[in-house]
Amino acid sequence: MLRRLRPVMAAAAAWLLLTTSLAPHPEAQVEVRGPVQITAGAPAEIRQWTPLLEGMLRGGELRRRPPRPDRVMSVRSHDRADQYHRGVRVFGGDVVLQMESAQVLSIFGTLHRGVDLDTAPVIDEAGALAAVERRGAEPHLDAPELVVLPRDAGAYLLAWRIRATLPGDIRQFFVDARTGAVLLDFSDVKSQVPIIGTGTGVLGDQKKLSVRRAVNGQYVAEDGRRPPTLRTYDMQGNITRTVDFLSGRVNLNPATELAADADNNWTDVMAVDAHVYSGWTYDFLFKRFNRRGLDNGDVRIVSLVHPARREDFSTPLGSQWPLFFANAAYFGSGVVAYGVGLPPGVTAGGRTWDYMSGALDIVAHELAHGVTDYTSDLIYLNEPGALNEAFSDIVGTSVEFFYQPAGTGPLRADYLLGEDVVRPNGIRSMADPGMFGHPDHYAIRYTGTADNGGVHINSGIANHAFYLAIEGGTNRTSGMAVLGVGGVNRQQIENVFYRAFTELLPSSATFSIARAATIQAARDLYGVNSSPERAVTEAWTAVGVH
Amino acid sequence: MLVLALGASAADAQPRRPRAPREPRVFVTVGAGALTGTEATDRVEWLEHVEIAVANVSYGSGARRLVGGSVGVRLWRQLGAGVAFTSASHEGAAGVEGRIPHPFHYEQPRDISGETGALSRSETGLHLQVLYIVPTTGRVGLMLSAGPSRISARQDTVTRVQFTEAFPFDTAAFQRADTRALSASAPGFNAGAEATYMFTRSLGVVGLVRFTRASIALMRPDGDRLSLDAGGVQAGAAVRVAF
Numbered sequence: 052m053l054r055r056l057r058p059v060m061a062a063a064a065a066w067l068l069l070t071t072s073l074a075p076h077p078e079a080q081v082e083v084r085g086p087v088q089i090t091a092g093a094p095a096e097i098r099q100w101t102p103l104l105e106g107m108l109r110g111g112e113l114r115r116r117p118p119r120p121d122r123v124m125s126v127r128s129h130d131r132a133d134q135y136h137r138g139v140r141v142f143g144g145d146v147v148l149q150m151e152s153a154q155v156l157s158i159f160g161t162l163h164r165g166v167d168l169d170t171a172p173v174i175d176e177a178g179a180l181a182a183v184e185r186r187g188a189e190p191h192l193d194a195p196e197l198v199v200l201p202r203d204a205g206a207y208l209l210a211w212r213i214r215a216t217l218p219g220d221i222r223q224f225f226v227d228a229r230t231g232a233v234l235l236d237f238s239d240v241k242s243q244v245p246i247i248g249t250g251t252g253v254l255g256d257q258k259k260l261s262v263r264r265a266v267n268g269q270y271v272a273e274d275g276r277r278p279p280t281l282r283t284y285d286m287q288g289n290i291t292r293t294v295d296f297l298s299g300r301v302n303l304n305p306a307t308e309l310a311a312d313a314d315n316n317w318t319d320v321m322a323v324d325a326h327v328y329s330g331w332t333y334d335f336l337f338k339r340f341n342r343r344g345l346d347n348g349d350v351r352i353v354s355l356v357h358p359a360r361r362e363d364f365s366t367p368l369g370s371q372w373p374l375f376f377a378n379a380a381y382f383g384s385g386v387v388a389y390g391v392g393l394p395p396g397v398t399a400g401g402r403t404w405d406y407m408s409g410a411l412d413i414v415a416h417e418l419a420h421g422v423t424d425y426t427s428d429l430i431y432l433n434e435p436g437a438l439n440e441a442f443s444d445i446v447g448t449s450v451e452f453f454y455q456p457a458g459t460g461p462l463r464a465d466y467l468l469g470e471d472v473v474r475p476n477g478i479r480s481m482a483d484p485g486m487f488g489h490p491d492h493y494a495i496r497y498t499g500t501a502d503n504g505g506v507h508i509n510s511g512i513a514n515h516a517f518y519l520a521i522e523g524g525t526n527r528t529s530g531m532a533v534l535g536v537g538g539v540n541r542q543q544i545e546n547v548f549y550r551a552f553t554e555l556l557p558s559s560a561t562f563s564i565a566r567a568a569t570i571q572a573a574r575d576l577y578g579v580n581s582s583p584e585r586a587v588t589e590a591w592t593a594v595g596v597h
Numbered sequence: 598m599l600v601l602a603l604g605a606s607a608a609d610a611q612p613r614r615p616r617a618p619r620e621p622r623v624f625v626t627v628g629a630g631a632l633t634g635t636e637a638t639d640r641v642e643w644l645e646h647v648e649i650a651v652a653n654v655s656y657g658s659g660a661r662r663l664v665g666g667s668v669g670v671r672l673w674r675q676l677g678a679g680v681a682f683t684s685a686s687h688e689g690a691a692g693v694e695g696r697i698p699h700p701f702h703y704e705q706p707r708d709i710s711g712e713t714g715a716l717s718r719s720e721t722g723l724h725l726q727v728l729y730i731v732p733t734t735g736r737v738g739l740m741l742s743a744g745p746s747r748i749s750a751r752q753d754t755v756t757r758v759q760f761t762e763a764f765p766f767d768t769a770a771f772q773r774a775d776t777r778a779l780s781a782s783a784p785g786f787n788a789g790a791e792a793t794y795m796f797t798r799s800l801g802v803v804g805l806v807r808f809t810r811a812s813i814a815l816m817r818p819d820g821d822r823l824s825l826d827a828g829g830v831q832a833g834a835a836v837r838v839a840f
Contacts, residue, residue: 095835258703276700277700327701330701338765
């Protein structure tokens with residue numbers, strides 16, 4: 052214990068000596084205004100600065116931090132002191148003393164002389180925070196700090212120092228405490244090096260995660276490698292917080308609410324899959340369609356996991372917010388919330404429901420709604436709504452085939468939707484919509500008002516057309532056969548539907564317009580009478596859309 | 598490489614005459630030459646994107662400059678003993694071919710290839726020799742030598758490859774190699790022959806050929822080793838002074 056205390060005692064002795072025994076040096080009495088650099092290594096230089104430091108310590112203009120022992124030279128210690136002006140810290144004003152026993156060996160620092168500033172702010176903390184938020188930044192939880200901000204030519208201003216997050220950056224803002232203007236802001240990200248972690252997904256599979264290391268040493272689910280801001284927040288089962296965020300009543304704090312892991316070997320399976328699959332979907336859109344994210348401009352992607360707790364399903368919250376259990380939803384502006392599934396032993400539709408982010412096609416499906424929002428903006432009602440859903444199913448399935456081997460079972464690409472987490476068989480089938488009671492032909496389409504006019508029901512018609520155009524086959528209702536382009540050429544049909552749904556369709560498109568648009572897209576991309584054009588035409592005809 | 602050898606002058610091989618001056622017993626040789634190149638391959642592994650990145654490095658060197666010297670003593674009749682010192686050095690690039698893991702996906706490495714900057718390779722050898730002075734007449738002499746060697750090698754080795762990559766990260770490009778100099782020594786052997794032409798009783802020139810070899814293990818801090826075949830065929834010319 053004594054050994055540990057020795058550097059501290061020595062530092063205290065040195066400061067005592069500094070403040071009591073050394074006579075003021077005449078040069079120190081010279082009044083200077085502005086920053087003064089201190090570089091004192093020789094005894095004479097140290098003696099020169101001693102009176103100034105002595106006076107500032109006694110007057111409270113310098114306040115010591117706890118001394119730190121020297122990790123390399125154990126007999127030495129380092130004392131730091133911050134400069135204050137009328138109780139307000141002078142930003143960047145501090146000195147460092149290196150000491151051995153009671154002897155000062157060096158002094159380095161910057162002090163600001165001649166500061167004459169009223170330290171009563173006109174703008175309060177809330178006003179300063181609002182100024183930062185107007186810059187599009189999310190202030191961090193740590194309270195704003197009132198500081199004296201040195202400016203050019205020896206000028207000083209009273210300012211609020213605030214740390215805040217912007218897409219891809221954490222910045223320090225200095226807001227003028229008198230006018231509310233932002234005086235200075237700069238990036239406060241000490242390391243721009245993104246980090247790759249490992250994680251276990253919902254199905255127990257191992258994945259790589261693109262994350263970053265936070266200031267507190269934790270690894271957080273913020274992708275530092277892909278172009279857009281891609282974050283996954285852990286809502287920790289707090290439905291109220293989730294709803295407040297989705298309603299725009301609160302902002303989420305990346306510093307405290309991002310999904311996190313201590314050792315970068317992630318075990319929160321829901322967060323792992325949401326984060327990884329969001330990135331994969333972004334990559335798919337880029338590689339397949341040369342599209343940069345949902346808006347083609349790298350808009351943020353925000354995933355919310357654990358929006359509720361499974362055990363809350365049987366409470367009123369479960370019936371009030373079913374979205375947060377056996378569902379996933381796109382809420383606009385790149386925000387997706389994934390349901391936590393149902394408690395063990397509870398089924399819906401005769402199926403068990405796991406964490407919804409565990410299915411790649413579901414994640415891609417939800418993000419594809421964002422693509423639709425930024426392109427055709429298909430109205431989420433009746434036929435355009437069914438086309439909206441169908442496009443998301445098409446993208447979801449296409450992403451599956453892009454990353455996973457074709458087949459049946461977990462982590463295999465097929466034409467079922469959500470089958471990896473909704474067991475058995477998922478929630479929809481593009482190959483056989485009738486498997487879920489959905490129409491596979493326009494003549495038997497749903498015409499009621501439920502489900503926004505059957506957006507999740509009638510999507511089966513367009514889904515089946517997509518399927519037939521690739522795989523070929525016979526429509527059960529019409530009995531018409533289609534010669535598909537074949538699985539190896541699936542990219543052709545994906546390109547056709549992508550082009551039609553993002554470039555050609557109006558927001559109120561009908562199935563008939565979708566047929567015409569996809570045929571046009573096939574001609575645009577592959578020529579008149581091309582194999583894709585023929586396959587698409589036959590497919591729409593087979594499902595009764597003319 | 599320069600061969601240092603203790604040699605016998607042509608006079609050594611001549612029959613003694615009753616009034617002839619005493620034949621030289623000590624020979625000092627200094628010269629220069631070349632050492633044939635050697636090649637070494639290495640496999641470097643490091644953790645990258647939570648997988649193992651691999652770089653296969655081919656260290657090659659052409660003929661290396663060689664300097665050296667030797668001292669020899671005739672001990673009994675045609676037999677003698679000597680000690681020789683050689684030093685060879687070379688700078689050249691190493692070829693690198695590697696596989697860098699993908700940042701987002703397991704088992705989808707990207708191939709990279711490139712060349713390092715100039716890497717330094719140096720060898721010093723200390724060779725003990727048993728000498729056999731072939732009996733000859735006139736100014737020309739011939740000597741055979743063989744014995745154990747101690748060869749030290751210092752090699753700049755690749756420890757890791759720096760690369761560039763950008764979204765979508767499906768390719769990576771070689772940027773440069775991080776290197777670290779490793780050195781070690783090992784016992785080996787030497788065997789050679791040299792021909793001497795003596796201008797005078799005490800001054801002559803030497804042409805020599807020698808083969809040396811030692812297998813050296815350069816140990817990395819992580820415990821991995823790079824095996825080098827040090828030495829090679831040395832050929833050179835030298836000046837000899839006999840006493």
